[in-house]
Amino acid sequence: MKFNYTDILARDTRGKTIKRPMLELELLNKKGESVLTALALIDSGADTTMINRQYAIPLGIDLTDAPEVDVMGIGDGIVPTQTATLRFRIKQTGDELEIPANYADGKNVDILLGEEVFFDKYKIKFEKDHNTFEIVKTSK
Amino acid sequence: MEAKEKTIKSPDLIKVLGKEHENKWVALSVNYKKVLAVGDNLSSILTAVPQKEKVVMKVLPNLSYAPLIL
Numbered sequence: 001m002k003f004n005y006t007d008i009l010a011r012d013t014r015g016k017t018i019k020r021p022m023l024e025l026e027l028l029n030k031k032g033e034s035v036l037t038a039l040a041l042i043d044s045g046a047d048t049t050m051i052n053r054q055y056a057i058p059l060g061i062d063l064t065d066a067p068e069v070d071v072m073g074i075g076d077g078i079v080p081t082q083t084a085t086l087r088f089r090i091k092q093t094g095d096e097l098e099i100p101a102n103y104a105d106g107k108n109v110d111i112l113l114g115e116e117v118f119f120d121k122y123k124i125k126f127e128k129d130h131n132t133f134e135i136v137k138t139s140k
Numbered sequence: 141m142e143a144k145e146k147t148i149k150s151p152d153l154i155k156v157l158g159k160e161h162e163n164k165w166v167a168l169s170v171n172y173k174k175v176l177a178v179g180d181n182l183s184s185i186l187t188a189v190p191q192k193e194k195v196v197m198k199v200l201p202n203l204s205y206a207p208l209i210l
Contacts, residue, residue, distance in 0.1 A: 006150040009157055009199070017154065024151075024195070036186075037170070037195045039151075052198055054165075054182040092148050107163055110198040132147055 001093055002134045006039070021126060021133040023113070024091040029060045032096075034089065038111055042124060042133065046114030051086055053103040055111075061085075063103055071102055079104050095137060097121060151195075161199040168195045 005019035012018050021042045026034040035058055050071065056063050066082035081102035089096045099117040125134040151172035167177040167189040177188035185196060 002145055002147040004147055004150040007152060007154050009154060009159070009162070010201075022150065034192075039195065039197050052182070054198075057183065058186060107198075108200055110200060 001136075002132050003092070005128065005131050005133065019128070019131065023135075025088040025111070026091055027055065027059055028087040028089060028096070030087070032087070035059055037091065040088075040111035040113045042118075042135075043112040043114055044119070044124070044126070046112050048114045048116045049086060049099055049101040049118060050081070050104055050109050050112040050114065051101050052109050052111070053082070053105055056084070056103050059087075061103070066103070069102060071104065079106055079109075090135075093135070093137075157199055162201045163199065165196065165198050168197070169193075170195060 003021070003023065006022040007017045007019055010018045022039045023042060025038055025040050027036045027038055029035050036055070038055075048071075053063065061084050063082045063084060066084045069081055069083055071079045071081050081104040083100060083102055085098050086101035087096070087098040097118070120140045121138060123136045123138055125136075127133060153172065156168060156172055156175060157166065161175070161178060165179050165182050165185050166175055167185045168174065169176055170193050172195065176194055177185040179185040179188065182196065182198075
């Protein structure tokens with residue numbers, strides 16, 4: 001399925017609006033019930049999925065004993081995170097996934113869909129020159 | 141003849157969000173035309189907009205990053 005890039009508030013070095021490949025996700029709780037709808041950035045530069053830890057509470061994810069892992073971001077230095085899972089449904093395709101995710105504090109993270117698992121489950125084709133990206137489910 | 145696949149249009153966040161929303165949590169209407177709530181944390185906007193039909197997001201400042209596991 002093909003999607004347009006999403007225009008965001010920021011501008012690039014030429015003063016042009018920055019466009020990002022974003023998907024609309026229904027975030028699911030442990031029972032598989034849709035709790036929230038949110039936008040996630042598909043980030044081929046991220047090794048793992050990162051999500052703001054404020055999502056954990058409404059999703060019913062207990063991070064008390066979740067493994068801790070440090071993640072490095074260029075702008076923010078080292079960010080402490082905790083690893084759990086993120087269950088979601090891609091709104092337009094209806095596909096449901098549960099993937100590992102690092103829950104991070106910090107003002108500079110919302111939801112980033114990184115390479116681990118997500119990029120194995122989907123063949124992702126970025127066509128920025130056409131203002132589109134495509135995701136195709138793989139057999140993995 | 142094979143039908144051409146339809147491209148899913150993206151929401152126009154520029155029309156609905158401004159500089160005043162940077163670093164804030166927002167709840168948007170599902171058609172992305174209206175800001176329903178703005179707050180400093182997710183729980184405050186979930187309280188302000190209890191109905192399920194909304195889209196929530198943390199509005200990031202103009203920063204880019206590329207995280208990796210250490």
